[in-house]
Amino acid sequence: MVTNTEQIFTFLNEHAEANKEDLYLEAIIDACHIWLSGDKMPRLTPSVTKEEIRRGIQLAVLKGMKQQAQPNHQMTPDAIGMLIGHFANKLMQQKDEVTVLDPAAGTGNLLFTVMNSIGDQVTATSVEIDELLVRLSAITAELLEQPVRYFIQDALRPLLVDPVDLVVCDLPVGYYPDDDNAMNFEIMPAEGHAFSHHLFIEQSMNHLKEGGYAIFLTPASLFESDQSAELHRYLKKNAVIRAVLQLPASLFRSAAHEKSIFILQKPYAEMKAAPDVLLTKVPDMSDKLVMSRFLEQIENWIDES
Ligand code: SAM
Numbered sequence: 460m461v462t463n464t465e466q467i468f469t470f471l472n473e474h475a476e477a478n479k480e481d482l483y484l485e486a487i488i489d490a491c492h493i494w495l496s497g498d499k500m501p502r503l504t505p506s507v508t509k510e511e512i513r514r515g516i517q518l519a520v521l522k523g524m525k526q527q528a529q530p531n532h533q534m535t536p537d538a539i540g541m542l543i544g545h546f547a548n549k550l551m552q553q554k555d556e557v558t559v560l561d562p563a564a565g566t567g568n569l570l571f572t573v574m575n576s577i578g579d580q581v582t583a584t585s586v587e588i589d590e591l592l593v594r595l596s597a598i599t600a601e602l603l604e605q606p607v608r609y610f611i612q613d614a615l616r617p618l619l620v621d622p623v624d625l626v627v628c629d630l631p632v633g634y635y636p637d638d639d640n641a642m643n644f645e646i647m648p649a650e651g652h653a654f655s656h657h658l659f660i661e662q663s664m665n666h667l668k669e670g671g672y673a674i675f676l677t678p679a680s681l682f683e684s685d686q687s688a689e690l691h692r693y694l695k696k697n698a699v700i701r702a703v704l705q706l707p708a709s710l711f712r713s714a715a716h717e718k719s720i721f722i723l724q725k726p727y728a729e730m731k732a733a734p735d736v737l738l739t740k741v742p743d744m745s746d747k748l749v750m751s752r753f754l755e756q757i758e759n760w761i762d763e764s
Pocket of ligand 1: 534535563565614630
């Protein structure tokens with residue numbers, strides 16, 4: 460039987476292949492508009508889920524990204540998105556309403572995975588500098604019926620976003636070229652350009668409610684750079700490091716591309732002594748038994764903290 464996810468991919472892909480004069484990703488956006496208008500749509504079962512829709516669109520976007528590489532953009536891989544979604548859901552489980560911010564949301568794949576995982580009580584804000592990705596993400600949000608507000612801008616400029624319960628972000632990595640703007644951040648080093656990923660951490664903390672959480676996908680070498688002193692100093696003063704989870708090397712092309720999941724909490728007035736930091740390695744995700752034991756360990760840690 461053809462799954463809903465496959466039906467969606469086929470619908471989008473056929474439209475893109477039939478409109479070769481358009482860029483593949485533009486054609487996907489066009490096909491999503493046609494689907495939304497009801498003129499033509501994939502054949503789906505009535506029980507189709509938000510996750511099936513997200514995955515179907517994601518497959519087509521992945522194909523489009525191979526043909527038309529977006530500079531500096533890689534969609535957050537599903538295995539990592541699902542893990543972040545799992546942690547986000549667990550950390551937000553006590554809340555009736557959850558506000559989420561992704562300041563570098565790209566296609567929205569990570570953000571939607573997190574929103575689908577949290578459930579109906581979530582609303583989100585997406586910031587992204589690339590206009591094509593924002594259009595792709597916005598039409599996906601409509602099809603998923605997920606309430607997302609969009610800002611097309613440099614996320615390191617002032618953001619008109621009220622403090623949120625949760626930030627999730629697959630951090631853009633590299634140097635931030637706008638030194639004048641970077642001077643507004645505590646983390647700016649005395650010499651040279653600041654790292655974008657450091658500035659994004661500071662900007663995210665600025666937009667978190669007290670007690671709120673930030674879950675970042677960071678380079679595994681986050682604390683080994685020549686600017687790690689500035690990062691340490693900033694975090695000591697403004698954040699509580701809750702967890703550093705090293706992802707399996709097998710998920711990445713090379714050691715230089717390895718990443719970790721980094722969980723921070725914004726301190727709040729009644730916070731007692733800083734809790735212990737969870738430092739652990741995520742096991743091989745294809746081993747279901749080992750993985751379910753690992754998730755249980757994380758859930759217990761969240762319940763106790
Ligand atoms: N989570 C995203 C997804 O699933 O598609 C992928 C995020 S990708 C690793 C990082 C994104 O940050 C890219 O889409 C890039 O265009 C965006 N970006 C980089 N610098 C930015 C800035 N200063 N302001 C806003 N967005 C930025």
